[in-house]
Amino acid sequence: MKWLLRIVVVLVVLIAAFLWLGYSQIDRLIKLGIEKGTPPVVQTSVTVAAVKLSPFSGTGTIEGFEIGNPKGFTGPRAMHIGKAEMALDTSSVSGDKIVIKHIRIAAPEINLEAGLGGTNLKHIAKNAQDFVSQQSTAAGKDSTAAPADDGKPKKSVKLQVDELLITGAKLSASAAGIVPGANANVTLPDIRLTNLGSGGAGISPAELIAQVLSRISTEAAKASANGSLKNLLQGSGVKIESDGLKDGVDGVKKLFRK
Template identity: 70%
Template sequence: MKWIIRIVIVLVVLIAAGLWFGWSQLGNIVKFGIEQGTPPVVQTAVTVDQVNLSPFSGTGAIEGFQIGNPKGFTGPYAVRIARAEVALDTNSVSKDKIVIKHIYITNPEINLEAGLHGTNLKHISDNAKNFVSQQTSKAAGTGGESKAAPAEDGKPQKSVKLQVNELLITGAKLSASVAGVVPGADAKATLPDIKLTNLGEGASGISAAELTSLVLNKISTEAAKASASGSLKNLLQGGGSQLNTGGLKGLLGK
């Protein structure tokens, strides 16, 4: 009887160790997913320094998230988030729809750069919209079920849906410049808070691409509003007269 008990104990320990290892790798899995899944959506480089998530509470942070600039823009990046606090519903991690209780982003750096063909933020936002539109069209052609890229074994991967109960962006620092026209000149502003709630409620949820597109569209819209007034407007108007394009006129509401 004792040897049976010992075997059971060993099995329990091995199972617990396996579960712990799986949970401990959750941050790396999320990091890999962001860095591999986001670039096709925004059509530019995306990097993350690290992701830390507690296997017990589901809380943690994404650190050093950065969206690079599209081709034709000179700045090192368009968006940089030093730290984003997240909280997951741990019971949903193994299900088809992952529930994110909240995402809190504080003081992100938003670099708006105007060039010959509009702004970097508009390019990135449009890329995300186009990606979502293409995915929606594909889903419509397959009976409404979005098909992900096949895995290494040739079998189609199941698309993971999300639900975000609250997403809050506060203290976003906007810096605007005109690419190649006003070297070293820029203007700064703080964007109003952006709060989104109850995203992806219902069985269908929201895809990571849809969430990315929605957030980028909000940021791009607020940046455009800020650029239509004050020192940002003066800077962009000065550069726009040299660029002689309609992109900046649209940005400034003209």
């Protein structure tokens, strides 16, 4: 009887060790997935400082998330998120659709840069939307999923996000390439998206990125075009007559909205 008890104890220890080893790699794998999977979607660099996720509660954080600027823009980055809090429905992880209860982002730093071809955020959002369209077209041409190494069809990751909330976003807007020295700083109104991917098969990570970036780009352009544009132009140090100032404001508004 003692030998049976010993075997059971050894098995429990081994199982616990394997589970701990697997869980200890989750943070690293998520971080790697973000840094490798996101750049092809947005067509610019993406880095993450750290990921911390509890596999038991489903709560965690993504720290130091940063999106670089696309080609043609001079700023070092387009967006920096110090910390994003999230909560997963752990029971959904083994299913066809991973349910994220919430993603909460506080005080991200957003750098909106206007150029002759539009803004950096608009470029990044369009890159994500184009990626989604290309994936949809490819899926339509080949409805049969590619087989995995074990012969079973690969399943693409699908998500459902019940709530995504961005509060206190710090926006720095500039048109330095057009009006040297011009810049403005504003705080964006809260951005709240709900029920993304609900009521169906869900959305892909690329679709989630495209929707969020498109909304941020829109809100940033609104704030820049309607908020501190007059101060932005006057802050450039360039003397503009009243009529010229109005024309300048209207011109830069168009650039931010492109």
